[in-house]
Amino acid sequence: MQNTDPTTKSRRQFLKTAAATVATFNIVPRHVLGGPGFVAPSEKVNVALIGGGGQGHSNLKNLFQLEDVQVIAVADPAEAYDHSQSYAYYKTMGGRMPTKAMIETNYAEKTPNFRCTPYEDFRVMLEKEKSIDAVLCATPDHTHAYISVHSMRAGKHVYCEKPLTHNIWEARQVAKVAKETGVATQMGSQGHSSVGTRENIEYIQGGAIGAVQEVHVWVPATRYNFDLKGYPADKPAAPAGLNWDLWLGPRDKHSYHPAYHPFSWRDFWAFGNSALGDFGTHDMNSAVRALELWSPTLVEGYGIGFSNEEIAPYGSMVHFHFPANDKRGPVKLHWYSGGAKPAQHEALGAFTLPRRGALYIGDKGVIQHDGSGGPPRLFPDTRRVAFAKPEPRLPRSNGHHRDWIDACKGGKPASCPFDYGAQLTETVLLGVLSQRLGKAIKWDAENMKATGLPEADAIIREASRPGWEIA
Numbered sequence: 001m002q003n004t005d006p007t008t009k010s011r012r013q014f015l016k017t018a019a020a021t022v023a024t025f026n027i028v029p030r031h032v033l034g035g036p037g038f039v040a041p042s043e044k045v046n047v048a049l050i051g052g053g054g055q056g057h058s059n060l061k062n063l064f065q066l067e068d069v070q071v072i073a074v075a076d077p078a079e080a081y082d083h084s085q086s087y088a089y090y091k092t093m094g095g096r097m098p099t100k101a102m103i104e105t106n107y108a109e110k111t112p113n114f115r116c117t118p119y120e121d122f123r124v125m126l127e128k129e130k131s132i133d134a135v136l137c138a139t140p141d142h143t144h145a146y147i148s149v150h151s152m153r154a155g156k157h158v159y160c161e162k163p164l165t166h167n168i169w170e171a172r173q174v175a176k177v178a179k180e181t182g183v184a185t186q187m188g189s190q191g192h193s194s195v196g197t198r199e200n201i202e203y204i205q206g207g208a209i210g211a212v213q214e215v216h217v218w219v220p221a222t223r224y225n226f227d228l229k230g231y232p233a234d235k236p237a238a239p240a241g242l243n244w245d246l247w248l249g250p251r252d253k254h255s256y257h258p259a260y261h262p263f264s265w266r267d268f269w270a271f272g273n274s275a276l277g278d279f280g281t282h283d284m285n286s287a288v289r290a291l292e293l294w295s296p297t298l299v300e301g302y303g304i305g306f307s308n309e310e311i312a313p314y315g316s317m318v319h320f321h322f323p324a325n326d327k328r329g330p331v332k333l334h335w336y337s338g339g340a341k342p343a344q345h346e347a348l349g350a351f352t353l354p355r356r357g358a359l360y361i362g363d364k365g366v367i368q369h370d371g372s373g374g375p376p377r378l379f380p381d382t383r384r385v386a387f388a389k390p391e392p393r394l395p396r397s398n399g400h401h402r403d404w405i406d407a408c409k410g411g412k413p414a415s416c417p418f419d420y421g422a423q424l425t426e427t428v429l430l431g432v433l434s435q436r437l438g439k440a441i442k443w444d445a446e447n448m449k450a451t452g453l454p455e456a457d458a459i460i461r462e463a464s465r466p467g468w469e470i471a
Helices: 009-026 030-033 054-064 095-107 122-128 141-154 168-181 193-204 246-249 274-283 283-289 381-387 400-408 418-436 454-460
Strands: 045-050 069-075 117-120 132-137 156-163 185-188 211-220 300-304 314-321 331-337 357-362 367-371 376-380 441-444
Touching: 009 095, 009 117, 009 314, 045 054, 045 122, 054 095, 054 132, 054 156, 054 246, 054 400, 095 117, 117 122, 117 367, 132 141, 132 400, 132 454, 141 168, 141 300, 156 400, 156 418, 168 418, 185 400, 185 418, 193 283, 193 367, 211 283, 274 283, 274 314, 274 331, 274 418, 283 357, 283 418, 300 418, 314 418, 376 381, 418 454
Parallel strands: 045 069, 045 132, 069 117, 132 156, 156 185, 211 331
Antiparallel strands: 211 357, 300 314, 300 441, 314 331, 357 367, 367 376
């Protein structure tokens, strides 16, 4: 018998009903119909961009392809800057004013009078722009948690670049607030939505290489500031139009320097988390999902080249030890950055490992794939011939940004919502923690403690300047 009690309807059913009401009358404010964050399926999602740099622009290009999205505001502490001088990959001007122009140019053909409003401070933007439905955060790592939590508590759906947070405590707080607020979330690790990621999971869980004992993941990324051995000593004046205090956010005691802004802040522990923090949530993802690698009990991290308490090493090797569970035996995951790679496995034959990728070693063969969601390559040749490619069983993505926008409209969660993104980020940050301390970490996940290492506490939960707390 059909249940007609409206209190038992699913959220999706409710949204359909609410959307029909809006279409019919168009006089009732949508926030009255659906509560905080509600966006009717028939309406455009109003997005605000926080962070007008290269990665923000990359995200914009994806949002511009979606007809039911419009970017109505941008916030950045910098008015304008040329980040191509720091990193040639980014060829456009960054900052809020060039980004405003980029957005308005995109919409000009269909909406000649369209205007995007620029803001220096994203908090002022959220206070003034009541029509914002969702925010996309593409700022340096040290501000991810504060911006995400502040936005979620304001009732906004949130897409945040990776890694989700700068420290482990923040990761748990962001996941907690996401659950409390119920907004649609997505961590910006695009490989999560690739077909290759799903195929790797299907191959591994389908027994393509038998029981997996080891995984190797490597990236060529290294440090950007090659000659520095800590924070730069000189103190040049901040360029006109840059609110340096706002850029620092929860951090203090750091004078402006071009070594930090606009691009190479990742080298410094205060703002970034080295190549591991940059690429770990991309390239470890398939392994974590396929083998359910939650909460390593032991992490051993080693820096390659000079590093200290201020600046990251040129590369690293990190060994994550995951205990057995009811689906598999124990697994070791090995991370390499800065040019190091695993040894050539005999099953690969003449195949040469790429500059960036992953290798899974099982008792029946090996799988290799390129970094951040590349498709599986099965070895040896005899195993490839004998094993039939699994039928697709995992839902395919419509696109990393498309899935998030659909979730904003009441659809199913995106491929990397904050509950999963936070767990993956925590695992990556445990590797960073071991690197920074130069010691093995025996991880007590329940109590969020590195057993026997009280000096780890200040890194697990970093201090924040007054006014920037997220608790």
